[in-house]
Amino acid sequence: MVLAMVDASGPDSPPAPAFGPDSEEMLRCIRCELRYVPSKSTSSLRLTYCSFLCELGDLGFSIAGLEHMEPQPKAIEAPAVELDPQPEPGEPAVVE
Numbered sequence: 001m002v003l004a005m006v007d008a009s010g011p012d013s014p015p016a017p018a019f020g021p022d023s024e025e026m027l028r029c030i031r032c033e034l035r036y037v038p039s040k041s042t043s044s045l046r047l048t049y050c051s052f053l054c055e056l057g058d059l060g061f062s063i064a065g066l067e068h069m070e071p072q073p074k075a076i077e078a079p080a081v082e083l084d085p086q087p088e089p090g091e092p093a094v095v096e
């Protein structure tokens with residue numbers, strides 16, 4: 001016995017989405033001119049920049065960085081020398 005599936009096809013196939021699987025609008029980064037999806041941007045200004053790097057590069061700072069910004073007493077220290085495993089016995093702590 002042979003089952004002929006003749007009635008399987010519907011009237012017409014559903015229309016394909018115009019913008020792909022996720023039909024989210026893509027924006028163009030004003031800095032690097034890359035097209036990106038705003039919801040995937042790591043920038044706080046995700047409608048403007050594709051990532052926080054572009055935000056940082058364009059503004060000179062990042063909005064997210066400002067939110068967490070706190071006064072740093074000694075911002076200018078040794079560049080990146082963190083090779084100091086031994087804890088200091090007693091810090092003078094002469095701030096002010």
Ligand SMILES: [Zn+2]
Nearest residue numbers: 029032050054
């Ligand atoms: Zn960008």
